[in-house]
Structure formats: structure tokens, C-alpha cells
Amino acid sequence: MNIKSTGNISSITFIVMFGFLFYTGLHEGLLGFTYCFADTLDSSKISNKRPVDLFTPEELQLYDGGLDSKGLYLAFLGKVYDVREGAQHYKPSGGYSFFAGRDATRAYVTGDFSDEGLIDDVKGLSNEEMMGINNWMEFYDSEYVYVGKVVGRYYDKDGHPTQALQDALAAIEKAKANKRDEAEEKQIFPPCNSEWSAEKGGRVWCSNKSGGIDRNWIGVPRKLYRPGETEPRCACVRTSGPPSGSSDTTEHENRGDLDSPLLKEYPNCSPESVTCSLSP
Numbered sequence: 528m529n530i531k532s533t534g535n536i537s538s539i540t541f542i543v544m545f546g547f548l549f550y551t552g553l554h555e556g557l558l559g560f561t562y563c564f565a566d567t568l569d570s571s572k573i574s575n576k577r578p579v580d581l582f583t584p585e586e587l588q589l590y591d592g593g594l595d596s597k598g599l600y601l602a603f604l605g606k607v608y609d610v611r612e613g614a615q616h617y618k619p620s621g622g623y624s625f626f627a628g629r630d631a632t633r634a635y636v637t638g639d640f641s642d643e644g645l646i647d648d649v650k651g652l653s654n655e656e657m658m659g660i661n662n663w664m665e666f667y668d669s670e671y672v673y674v675g676k677v678v679g680r681y682y683d684k685d686g687h688p689t690q691a692l693q694d695a696l697a698a699i700e701k702a703k704a705n706k707r708d709e710a711e712e713k714q715i716f717p718p719c720n721s722e723w724s725a726e727k728g729g730r731v732w733c734s735n736k737s738g739g740i741d742r743n744w745i746g747v748p749r750k751l752y753r754p755g756e757t758e759p760r761c762a763c764v765r766t767s768g769p770p771s772g773s774s775d776t777t778e779h780e781n782r783g784d785l786d787s788p789l790l791k792e793y794p795n796c797s798p799e800s801v802t803c804s805l806s807p
């Protein structure tokens with residue numbers, strides 16, 4: 528009885544030790560990085576299927592990948608990921624060590640890595656920045672193991688989403704819709720080619736691929752004043768056919784989009800010219 532149970536214990540110990548050596552050996556070999564696995568020796572973790580946990584910000588700080596730390600985690604928009612696989616970036620000597628053990632979502636798009644910048648609040652970010660937040664969110668979801676939630680701004684003490692999370696996700700959806708609108712606008716009003724030189728000054732012109740929009744027409748440069756934007760941009764405007772948004776069969780003046788109220792001609796440039804010099 529005694530002997531038998533000792534035998535069981537030592538074979539379990541052997542399996543655990545073997546697993547430990549194999550696993551850490553693999554990771555150290557790949558990443559050249561060591562930290563203490565003492566509390567991570569359960570099969571659920573090794574098979575990457577940990578149950579989802581709740582962390583206070585203080586608890587999350589214990590996962591900064593340092594020698595005494597409990598692991599290497601970071602949080603993004605309130606979700607905690609195990610980033611061991613990216614240890615070369617997130618470990619204490621890595622280039623992104625300031626992201627470890629905390630939720631610094633805002634800094635991913637502002638590039639402000641000061642203590643005031645490394646925060647989770649995304650309120651007031653631009654559409655473009657919210658697209659960046661979305662891309663990072665998708666990146667962590669697809670590349671790293673999700674292990675839990677941070678109790679605080681984005682999840683309450685029961686792990687339920689807060690209003691702040693719903694607001695952030697709504698801002699991402701708004702940014703996506705805005706991007707779709709912009710893509711549509713670029714189809715109708717493709718950006719112009721442009722150049723500037725000290726001798727000749729500035730020049731804008733249209734071609735059938737300008738603005739990265741492949742098309743079977745060239746168009747003429749116009750200043751496009753977009754609602755909500757203070758500065759106009761140069762757009763290549765279709766000069767024949769029906770205006771965009773109306774069907775081919777409705778009666779029209781065969782002037783393309785030239786009569787759009789959002790457009791102005793460039794000064795000192797013929798309305799038919801495909802190229803316009805910019806007055807200094």
C-alpha cells in the first residue's frame with residue numbers, strides 16, 4: 528500500500544517534471560526567456576485551455592513577466608491575454624514591456640508611453656484611432672490566448688460588460704461605417720495625383736488610376752469640400768454621363784458629377800484641363 532502510493536506519486540512527479548522540462552525547454556529555446564512557472568504547472572494551462580478569470584488591475588500587475596512574476600499577461604480593452612508567445616516583445620527587457628501586466632489600450636494608438644499615456648480609457652479618440660483599436664483587438668483575439676477580464680473600466684465585478692465597453696465598441700462601429708463611406712466617396716471622387724517642387728510650385732492632375740482607383744475615365748481636378756472637413760481635397764471628377772447616385776435612364780445633362788455642390792474649380796485653371804497648377 529505504502530510502496531504502491533509512493534510509486535504513483537513518483538510517476539506523477541515524473542510526468543509533471545517531464546512536462547515541465549519539455550514545455551519550458553521549448554519556450555526557452557524559442558524565446559530565450561525565463562520566468563517562474565511554479566504555479567502554472569496544471570495541464571489546463573499547458574493545453575492553453577485555462578478557465579477565464581477576473582483580475583483586478585493590481586492582480587494583473589503581478590503578470591509582468593519579471594523574475595518573481597506569475598506569468599506574462601497584458602490586457603486590451605479589458606480582456607486579458609497570455610502573451611508568453613510574444614515574450615521577446617513584452618518581457619521586461621523587450622521593446623513593449625510597458626504593455627505587460629496592465630491595460631494600456633489607449634497608448635497603442637496614441638504612442639504616448641508615459642504613465643499618463645499608458646491608460647485603458649479610449650474616450651475621445653478619432654475614427655482613425657478607433658480603427659487602430661479595432662485592429663489591435665482583432666490581433667490579440669486571433670494571436671494570443673484569452674485568459675480573463677480586468678474588473679474596472681470595461682467589466683464589472685461579475686465580469687459583465689460596462690457602459691464604457693459598449694461605448695467603445697459603438698465608437699469602433701462608427702469608425703468602420705465612416706471608413707466605408709470614405710471608400711465609397713473615393714470611388715465617386717478619386718483623389719488626384721499631386722507633386723510639388725521649389726521651382727514649379729504645386730500641381731495636381733488626374734489619370735485613370737489616380738488615388739489608387741482603377742477606372743475607365745480620367746476626370747478633371749476640382750476642390751472637394753466634404754461636410755465636417757475644414758480643408759478641401761483634390762478630387763478627379765467625372766465629366767460625362769449621369770451624376771453619381773442617379774440611374775442611367777433618368778434625364779441628365781451628360782456632365783457627370785461636375786455640378787455637385789461640394790466642388791469648386793481651381794483658380795487660373797481651365798475647367799476642362801486634366802492638370803492644374805496651384806497658385807502659391
Ligand SMILES: *[C@@H]1O[C@H](CO)[C@@H](O)[C@H](O)[C@H]1NC(C)=O
Nearest residue numbers: 734735736741742743744745
Ligand atoms: C488607362 O490609361 C492607360 C494609358 O495611360 C491605358 O493604356 C489604359 O487602357 C487605361 N485604362 C482604362 C481602364 O481605361
